[in-house]
Structures are given as structure tokens and as C-alpha cells.
Amino acid sequence: MTQTNRQIQLASRPAGEPSAENFKLVETPLPEVADGQVLVRNHYLSLDPYMRGRMSESKSYADPQPLNQVMIGGTVGEVVVSKNSHFAVGDKVVGMGGWQEYQLVDANQRGVLQKVDTTHVPLSAYLGAVGMPGVTGWYGLVKIINPQAGETVVVSAASGAVGGAVGQLAKVRGARAVGLAGGAEKCRYVVEELGFDACIDYKQHKDVKSLAAALKAECPKGIDGYFENVGGMILDAVMLRANAFSRVAMCGMIAGYNGEPIPLAAPQLILINRMKIEGFIVSEHMDVWPEALKELGTLVATGKLKFRESVAEGLASAPDAFLGLLKGRNFGKQLVKLI
């Protein structure tokens, strides 16, 4: 075991689009492990769009990421030192370890570190389909959209960790699942691997009218539920095809992350179609996590919930991988392998 930890800190806040200069790699000595604490060697770091929001200082649902501190992030790893009776060396764990190789945890705090079983589910999946992204998709689909058999559910960023779960969970419930993704390769994967009924390559559509026409073709009975990861033109187009009593789960608006204006063209459609639009943050609904993780874990273990990972190698690759994620360059759940 090396005696140093390496971590990536936020060096500066982005003005508009973030860049590699906003991050810095820092070496720190490995901390002492006190009574009640556990030292975890992180195996995988999860990169997620929400991190972009934390990099800015503007008002959002969470406090901004502090400067010159390790970037926030979900991790899976293995306990390497334990001075806590609930954890043993070798335990596989999931937690919020941040962008670093080692994490010291006050393991008596409830919920900060969870032991996970890797018999049927691979460790990295606890950062994706059986982790925060999976539960995010589950919450928006089950608790907000609540699709009925025969209804049509549309999801943007369909090849991603959240979107992929949304469509597959919709299929399990007997709904028609239509994805939106960028590029023919991602769309093929969404249909052929994940089993969606259709996937629209939004890059082939330059305006709302064209995209709405494509949605009309793939959703002949209209749209009953929409899981929003993107915002902007896609939401406008979906609203033009929304059915009466349709539901929109608003999970991400990546189109506006750098401060671009992303007005909603026709809010009167919310009234005309008696729509419900609801924003949510999955970490505020911890009460549903056990139910969600049970379904997600079972579906992954039985091969019914498929996912794909985009793995960057080594901590130093994290900033570039994150910038690529914001541009949609990843293909599947973006991870960084740290070991």
C-alpha cells in the first residue's frame, strides 16, 4: 500500500463551459485511521452531470463544491483498514468518496458507507444501474410518470445510465419506450441492446418541428410520460406530442448547465393537456431507495436490466472524462477506474 493519497480538487469555477484548468491533481499523505473510522481504497469513481451544477456558485438545490477541496463524487471500493466493528478489511463498499484514491470515513455515521454484495452484481454497477443513476431513473419513472401498460414513455439521454434504466423499467411495466440519443451508434444500442421500441437520433433534427415530427412517427399514440435529462429543444418537441394527463419527470437540464437560456416555448400546453411537470433530486427521497435498489438489483442479477460502462483509466483522466460526459462523448455510465 502506497503511503500517499492522490485527489482532484476544484481549482477555480468555470465562466461558462468548464475546462481542465478548473481542476488540479494534489498528492496528500494517507490519513491516520482513528477509532470508529475506516480507510477505503476506491476502485471506481462515478462521474455524473450533477457535478457541473456544484462547480458553479449560483443558487441551486445543493451547496456549491468548495474550492481547493476534493471534488464530490460517488465511489465503490474496498475497506483496507478498519477501526470500526461494522466493517472488516476486504468488505466491498459504496459511498461518496470523492475524486480520490483513498477515503477516510467516520463509519459510525449512518448511511455514509454501505456494504454491498458482489456475488451477482458487479461492484461497478453500484455506481450505475444499482446505484444513484438507477434509483434516479426508477424514482422519476415509478413515482412521477407511473406508466400504465400500453402508455408511451420517452426519455432523453437514453443510452446513459439513468435513461437506459428508465426505458427498461418502462418496458417491464408494459409501456412503449422511446429513447432520444445522439448518434446512430447510441441509438442502435438503445434499441438492440437495451430493448427500447425505438430511439431517435436528435442530432439529425435541427429544429423543434423536425424533432416533433420524428416523435410523432415513433409515438403514434402520443406521449404519456417524459423523463427529462436534457432540456431545451427536446422538451419543446415532446410537449407538442404530449397527451392529456401526461407526466414529465424533470431530472436534468444539461442544455442549460453553462448558463445558456433555455426557455420553454409553450407553457400553455401544460394547461391545455393538463400535464404535470415535477422536478426531483433523488437524494431527497431516501425512503424509496430500498424498494428501488431491490428491483434494480434483481433485474441486473437476472440479466433483465442491461447497462454499459465507459471507463476512463486512472484518477488523472477524470477531468477529461467529465468534460466529455458534459458533451455526450461517453457511451454508457461514465466511470473512472482508480486501481
Place this chain on the structure above:
Amino acid sequence: MTQTNRQIQLASRPAGEPSAENFKLVETPLPEVADGQVLVRNHYLSLDPYMRGRMSESKSYADPQPLNQVMIGGTVGEVVVSKNSHFAVGDKVVGMGGWQEYQLVDANQRGVLQKVDTTHVPLSAYLGAVGMPGVTGWYGLVKIINPQAGETVVVSAASGAVGGAVGQLAKVRGARAVGLAGGAEKCRYVVEELGFDACIDYKQHKDVKSLAAALKAECPKGIDGYFENVGGMILDAVMLRANAFSRVAMCGMIAGYNGEPIPLAAPQLILINRMKIEGFIVSEHMDVWPEALKELGTLVATGKLKFRESVAEGLASAPDAFLGLLKGRNFGKQLVKLI
């Protein structure tokens, strides 16, 4: 009893803003009353913003008003001929009699005509505070906003029949009620007569920033619920002051009724503040009407729910009164007295 009926029909559809030329006054012979039917002399006609939507042919939640037929509308009146055992001559009734002096009703159809008690509630109130507008306010407030004591509820068009009910029902529930209305006189009425905590004259504010500042002053703890009757700039300003987990009941978007674009500037606030926005049409929620009418009727009968009427005299005045309503020239529930 005269032997002719007079009615106002839709003569043409408006291109943009409607005008008096879109309507025509027609005399028709009084119909024969067949078995099971009832002839009602309408005393009051209700004029409501939803009628503007029906005048257009574009897709909305309801079929358009047919051309050359009597305009749709709620009425209260008195049974003058009855060939139905459930109704007697002299019964006071509420129904959808349309813009006309007499209405012939197949009174065996359940729900088309309701007997009402005018002992404690004046007949005209069944078109306002104890009728469709009152239930509309009740539904949005109780079923969507669901205010808790100490929360702040904002309502636009606060001096109107719907808005007035929303604020007073919010006060009954221990919430802070803040109205928006056009002009000092309406605002004074909303505070002094209806008992709102504050009312903002939106005509004093030329842009979103100015209106948001006024909302900040009157809603020092932010906005937890918003009842939307108007749309446009007001909704944008409210969203800038919306609290986490705030709810918007979307009832009307009068700002866009003539086809003006009314984009929502910052839909990302729905996510950032985990807002819920829900459109509704009160006629689709008939199951709650008994509960709503019970509370509204009790509050009116005991003087705890106040309202104001703007009464135009005679059927021929209906088109001008309706056009005035769309421009906010009415002050209180707009009625037409037909007798």
C-alpha cells in the same frame, strides 16, 4: 311569458383578438316542452375566460364552440315549465344554459340541471363563489397547492371570482395570501374586502425583475404555492421567488389566449427548486365538487367568503362584457342579468 327566445351565437372565429363582430344576436321561437323536459328562464349568465379558448378552432382540452350555435355558458334561473317529476315550476336551478334567455333541458340526464337552495346563498353566487369559479379555486388550492399553515400562496387575477376564492381559502388554512391584480382599486379591494395579506398591482411593473422585487418584498419567506390565471411575465417573476418544493396550479393563461407567444424563461428552476407544476380543468374532477361546494357554500352563508359581481344588464350586453373580461375591465365575477 314572451313566446320568443333570444340567444347569442358564435358568428365567426376571431383572428387574434376577438371582437363584437364574432357574435350575433338571434331570435328563435320558444321550443315545445316534451315529456321529461324542463323549460328554464335564465336569470344570470356567467362569462368566463375559458370561453375565449372555445371560440378558436385550435386543439385544446375541449371541442371548439360550433359556429352559428348558441354560445356555451353557465346559467342560473327558474323552472317555468316542467314535464319532469324531479323539477317543479319555481325551482331555482343551475346549469349550462348558454348565452340565451330560455333553455330547454332533458332533465332526466343526470347532472345537467341542479336544484339550488337560495335561503342562505344568493342565486347568482352559484355562478361564482359557490359555482364553477369557486370550485376551480378550491381544486387548485386544496388538491394541487395544498398549503400548510405558515406557507405563502400567491394568486394572479386575485380580484376575480377564482382568485378571490383562492386567497380566502388559503387564509382559512393559515397561509399567507398575496394577490396580483391590475390597478390600485382592485388591489385595495383584495386586501381590505377579501382579507389578503397583500396585493401587488402588476401594472406598476414593466419587467420581470421589477415584479420579482415586489414579490420578494411581499413574500419575505418566498413562495410555496402559486395559482396561475394569467401566464407570461407574472409566472416568470413568481418562479424567481419560488421555494423548494413549491407547487404551481395552472388554471389559466389568459396572456396567451390570442396566440401571443408566452415562453417560460427559466424552466430549469422547476428542477433547481424541485417544483411541481400541474394543469387542471375543474370539470374533469366532478368527484370533488360536493366537498368543495360544501365548504364554499358554508363560507359564503356565514359571510367568511366574500365576493364581488360585475353585472351587465340584458343579453345584448354579453359580447361587450365578455370582451371587457378578457381585458380585465370587470371587477369581480362577470355576470349578465337576463331578466
